[in-house]
Amino acid sequence: MTDPLRNLKHEWLGNVRADLLAGLVVALALIPEAIAFSIIAGVDPKIGLYASFSIAVLTSIVGGRPGMISAATAATAVVMVTLVRDHGLQYLLACTVLTGVIQIAAGWLKLARVMRFVSRSVMTGFVNALAILIFLAQLPELIDVPPMTYALVALGLAIIYLVPRFISVIPSPLICIVIITAIVWGFGLDLRTVGDMGELPDTLPIFLLPDVPLTLETLWIILPYSIAVAAVGLLESMMTAQIVDELTDTTGNKNRECIGQGVANTVTGFLGGMAGCAMIGQSIINVKSGGRGRLSGFFAGCGLLFMILVLGDLVSEIPMAALVAIMIMVSVGTFSWSSIKALRTNPRSSSIVMLSTVALVVYTHNLAIGVAFGVLLSALFFAAKIAQLFRVTSTITPDGRTRTYTVEGQIFFASAEPFERAFDFREAPDSVIIDVSKAHIWDISSVAAVDMVILKFRREGTQVDLVGMNEASETIVDKLGVADQPGAMDKLMGH
Structure with a gap:
């Protein structure tokens, strides 16, 4: 068997059981986030759900980083808010298609190499800020809720952290979902569920052209948003790919990942979905649940579509407390706790870059702005040091x-x-x-x-x-x- 075929077989079939179980956990966690990101962008929940299915499946096939999960994200949703408000959904879909084309061009031009200019301090700041944002995103589910919610979140965290000591065959986040859902059903508890976040779609996505005029005026409307979304999406995807590289001690093809993200977004725009990119939180869930191959991302996307179309009634009854516990675990696992201790020993310039990146990302909720400022600050400190x-x-x-x-x-x-x-x-x-x-x-x-x-x-x-x-x-x-x-x-x- 030739090396390309051997590599292809390994990427798809080298970790089947763990990939399928991890993909199932990711699929469950994708549902509330896809709905939430749709709400952020100002569109119907099905737009984010269709996007998450399409992007997860396509990037698993054509992307360059096995084991990484891509879907609809908050980072891209916030960029599109104004476009949706001023021009409507169809312009969002056209913007998504153009975003994909720009990302494909970036991959062909091998622009992934600019990641070499992102310093370790900026990377650490990016990761820490994302961990904080993931945690802050859970606060609405923890404010003005019945006391039982807190008890179930605490139980969920206990299951997630303690069960792996005794059971490693099944991912602990999946066990958390099953047990907490069973408790809520068994005792008839009236708690917030996935279904409370929005109505789940009940039909397959349909391939349609965005209903916008094919004119230069349309291009000038969507181009600035497409460039911004493409930049934010590639930035988060490249950083997430680098983090997954380190977590799995493997290396992905960053330029192929750029092209894969572009293909996924282009097709998604024709399927009625919004643009997306790699998700560091879901990618970490996948890796920590044992997902390493392309099958995990593929199954996550297909599992998501199956659950919302076939098991929609059951999925809608999953308590948000279970998913909040999983996302808190992701937040805690994402944060670089060693960076706090390192503040006393690292060069002052490195600490300033890291803290500034964290502060600006958390303040603006915009990863691109925070990372760009961190890179600029790193360059200034480096220039000053070399000048000395x-x-x-x-x-x-x-x-x-x-x-x-x-x-x-x-x-x-x-x-x-x-x-x-x-x-x-x-x-x-x-x-x-x-x-x-x-x-x-x-x-x-x-x-x-x-x-x-x-x-x-x-x-x-x-x-x-x-x-x-x-x-x-x-x-x-x-x-x-x-x-x-x-x-x-x-x-x-x-x-």
Whole structure:
């Protein structure tokens, strides 16, 4: 058997029992969340449920990260609120299709590699913020409810954490759902159930074109939302994929995952569903329940559709207390508790980045804004640190006629000003040698700084030789430098 076929068989059939059981747990947990996210977006619950089915199934087939669960999410729902309010459901469906096309293009362009620029501090902040948001999302189910709800949530948590010590064959979250549902039914308790969140659909989704005018005006309406949803979706998906990589000690194909997310969203828009992406909470439920292969995501999607169409009456009776207990477990398991202890030992800049990411994500409920700010802050701290490693030393010949400046470190926008200040232009020896063999010239700011130093020395009648440039530095200086051009000083000064 060839390697591709062997890999395909392993991804689908290498963990069948655990994948099926994990997929069942995920399917149950997807129902209330899909309904809640539909409400957030301002659409009928079936829009989120159809989306969760379609996206989960398609990403399990064409995605690049086995074991990761994708469906309708809050991160994408909040971006689409204004579009639905101002233009209606059909524009949301058109937006979902275009979102998918943009994500497919991102995968073909291999934009997943930009994840290399997301630091560990930002990742930790993202995870911690998501854990807090998952917990906060459960609070409405814990406020102004009968006291028995608290008892059942506590019982559910006890089952989830204690049962695995004695039973490992069946995922403890599934046991939690069964036992708490049986208690509520057996004692006839009047508690909030899944059915109270919205009516479940009773028909299969139908393939239809979004009913919008095929005009440039429509494109300009949906394009900004599609770009935003595509960016948020890919960001959360890539981060979730990285987390699942670490949890399972395996590696997924990030660029294939971008394409898979795009295919799923494009098809979902034609099936009457809203855009979605990877779900870190459901992915962790899947992994902790034993799900590792593509079968878990596929069965989660198919199981979701089967439950709402065939077992809808039973599913609607599942107490929310059971699902709240599962999501609290996810919240606790998602949060990086070691990062709290590490605040005392980590560099202050890393701690500031992590805490800022958490604070902004929780405050805005927008993962993209928080992560973008964290990445920007990381870049600023990194630039400041690299700039501090820069130095210039000098020696002069015994006759005082030639001074040699030795530059060490990185010359770029953050170190350009210190570079200029390191030279004494009033000394005016006969000649100056600037040795950059231990340095690297990076950008237009550093080239301008080098030009300015050369021109200031020449203005004082000093001959200047720039020596030791590596090939990359020489290339950028030859391309952007103006020191040897007529009117060079005026060009540098912007005249």
